[in-house]
Amino acid sequence: MFQNLRHNLKAVYARTYVRVRSQFREPEWVLTESVIPLLIVFAAATLYRVSGSEQLAGFAVLGGAMMAFWDNVLWLMASQFYWEKESGNLDLYIIAPVSKMSILLGMSLGSIINTSIRALLIFLLAAFVLRVPVNIADPLAVFLVFTLTLTALYGLGMLMSSLYMLYGRGAYQLNDILSEPIYLLSGLYFPTIGRYSPFPAIVQFLVSLIPLTFGIDGLRRTIILGQGVEQIMLHIYVLLALTVALIPLAWRVLIFMENLGRREGRLSLRWM
Amino acid sequence: MAAETVNLGRVFRNRGSVVQALENVNLRIETGQIYGLLGPNGAGKTTLVKILTTLLLPTTGEAYVYGYNVAKEASKIRPLINLVSGADTPGYGLITVRENLWFYSMLYGLDKETARERINRLIEEVGLKDVENELLRNLSTGYRQRMNLARGLVNEPSVLFLDEPTIGLDAVSARKIRKLIKDWVKGDSGRTVILTSHYMAEVEEMCARVAVLNKGRVVAEGTPAELRSLVAGKTVAVMEVWLPTDADRVLDMLEAAYKTHDPATNIYRIRVVVNNWDETANIVEHITSRGGKVLSLVKAMPSFEDVYVKLVGGGEVVSEFEA
Numbered sequence: 001m002f003q004n005l006r007h008n009l010k011a012v013y014a015r016t017y018v019r020v021r022s023q024f025r026e027p028e029w030v031l032t033e034s035v036i037p038l039l040i041v042f043a044a045a046t047l048y049r050v051s052g053s054e055q056l057a058g059f060a061v062l063g064g065a066m067m068a069f070w071d072n073v074l075w076l077m078a079s080q081f082y083w084e085k086e087s088g089n090l091d092l093y094i095i096a097p098v099s100k101m102s103i104l105l106g107m108s109l110g111s112i113i114n115t116s117i118r119a120l121l122i123f124l125l126a127a128f129v130l131r132v133p134v135n136i137a138d139p140l141a142v143f144l145v146f147t148l149t150l151t152a153l154y155g156l157g158m159l160m161s162s163l164y165m166l167y168g169r170g171a172y173q174l175n176d177i178l179s180e181p182i183y184l185l186s187g188l189y190f191p192t193i194g195r196y197s198p199f200p201a202i203v204q205f206l207v208s209l210i211p212l213t214f215g216i217d218g219l220r221r222t223i224i225l226g227q228g229v230e231q232i233m234l235h236i237y238v239l240l241a242l243t244v245a246l247i248p249l250a251w252r253v254l255i256f257m258e259n260l261g262r263r264e265g266r267l268s269l270r271w272m
Numbered sequence: 273m274a275a276e277t278v279n280l281g282r283v284f285r286n287r288g289s290v291v292q293a294l295e296n297v298n299l300r301i302e303t304g305q306i307y308g309l310l311g312p313n314g315a316g317k318t319t320l321v322k323i324l325t326t327l328l329l330p331t332t333g334e335a336y337v338y339g340y341n342v343a344k345e346a347s348k349i350r351p352l353i354n355l356v357s358g359a360d361t362p363g364y365g366l367i368t369v370r371e372n373l374w375f376y377s378m379l380y381g382l383d384k385e386t387a388r389e390r391i392n393r394l395i396e397e398v399g400l401k402d403v404e405n406e407l408l409r410n411l412s413t414g415y416r417q418r419m420n421l422a423r424g425l426v427n428e429p430s431v432l433f434l435d436e437p438t439i440g441l442d443a444v445s446a447r448k449i450r451k452l453i454k455d456w457v458k459g460d461s462g463r464t465v466i467l468t469s470h471y472m473a474e475v476e477e478m479c480a481r482v483a484v485l486n487k488g489r490v491v492a493e494g495t496p497a498e499l500r501s502l503v504a505g506k507t508v509a510v511m512e513v514w515l516p517t518d519a520d521r522v523l524d525m526l527e528a529a530y531k532t533h534d535p536a537t538n539i540y541r542i543r544v545v546v547n548n549w550d551e552t553a554n555i556v557e558h559i560t561s562r563g564g565k566v567l568s569l570v571k572a573m574p575s576f577e578d579v580y581v582k583l584v585g586g587g588e589v590v591s592e593f594e595a
Contacts (some may be wrong), residue, residue: 007381014378088360
């Protein structure tokens with residue numbers, strides 16, 4: 001039992017290492033992949049500012065920083081197994097005597113480290129240039145919301161990765177479909193839940209199932225509005241519930257998809 | 273017993289079409305040898321390897337590796353095996369050869385010291401010393417294939433599956449890979465290699481036993497010498513012929529294998545197995561009556577390649593190590 005856990009932790013560490021090391025071998029990625037979100041942030045924040053809403057300008061900066069995570073979940077989590085399948089790595093993962101969940105967990109941790117650097121860069125640059133007022137009253141609240149947002153978000157990433165495992169280039173189209181609508185609905189551009197939301201209650205409820213929605217709202221409250229843990233308990237509960245639901249679900253789906261792939265032949269045969 | 277299949281079958285269904293990739297395959301592969309799976313493209317070699325490596329489930333029948341059922345006991349098989357596919361380029365381009373090998377060693381749970389020692393040894397044995405700290409993406413195809421082989425050996429598998437390991441390699445690199453594989457098997461009597469190839473000379477040189485697959489079925493099985501006895505007492509007519517049109521039909525009727533074909537001149541170099549030399553007169557007549565010309569005719573002894581042609585039919589044959 002303990003030996004098995006150690007073995008799987010080694011796999012998690014190794015997969016994390018590959019992702020982080022690769023990123024730092026080409027650090028220019030950090031810059032290039034931060035530029036586009038920065039442009040969107042500048043555009044949105046300037047628009048809010050000239051229309052007289054200083055707080056919303058700050059909200060846009062946080063939304064832009066979190067955009068990096070959603071892009072990462074789509075392109076380097078959900079569709080990652082497609083790349084692994086093309087190179088032959090997926091076959092090797094399947095036949096390795098290790099839980100495939102460890103591979104996904106390693107991918108997630110590596111992604112979180114890499115993307116946190118990008119997101120921080122976007123936030124600091126945008127906040128500095130746009131002079132966004134940062135008002136952190138309770139660092140613990142920021143930490144809790146940020147951590148739970150990432151665990152829920154990467155839980156969704158692991159689930160999507162499992163679901164995408166058997167698919168080929170079709171995964172790309174799905175990524176395109178999921179990209180902009182999620183930007184819009186999760187509140188990356190403007191708040192989509194709470195009193196600033198333009199959406200009716202039912203839409204607000206549905207968009208709250210996207211981990212980013214409560215995550216971004218919680219971060220805005222704790223970083224811009226200076227709220228503490230007591231005021232964001234709902235956010236913590238929702239993000240915790242999403243984490244607890246999504247990660248085990250990803251595990252189950254991964255096992256199901258692996259068995260389906262072995263049965264149908266779509267796991268390793270690229271012509272299928 | 274390293275591997276065994278019992279009435280093994282596999283069907284693929286894809287958008288309404290049904291492909292019988294394997295049918296009623298019965299094989300027993302003993303430990304301590306290189307076992308060859310030979311056959312043309314689409315014969316079912318890779319499908320069989322994918323079933324034995326737990327990547328694919330059989331549709332009918334059963335398959336075992338070290339006595340474990342591939343469908344029900346995959347988790348017991350996986351620590352014992354590894355797979356090297358010549359068509360794939362696994363690994364990550366932005367980390368070094370050494371880092372890639374370390375990464376795969378972690379998937380097998382090796383401790384730090386064991387991993388380091390084994391990787392050092394493999395880097396030496398496989399000839400990666402010059403490039404151990406190079407990024408994988410900067411490596412030539414030959415070095416990548418060596419890295420792939422080293423990766424396949426990192427867990428010291430009991431059964432190593434090699435799926436076309438020398439495909440796309442130049443003659444020198446292919447020879448090195450073949451030597452490495454032979455040396456590895458000799459290093460321990462418990463090691464088994466299951467090798468797929470459509471290079472006959474490769475299989476003949478390396479394998480203790482060979483199964484020839486065609487259209488999903490095993491059409492012959494035995495040692496290379498046993499298989500060669502299928503053409504014992506026969507003779508081969510090696511001919512250079514010019515065929516004006518309808519060349520495939522003429523060659524099919526002769527059950528001839530051609531090794532070279534120059535499309536500019538339409539000249540084929542063919543081999544036809546005959547029971548006695550007198551039959552060549554009929555072959556020459558067959559060709560000339562269809563407007564062709566026989567440019568040269570030489571008598572030769574049957575080779576392993578002729579066995580293969582006899583078993584799977586005529587067509588283009590890749591017989592040498594040049595590919």
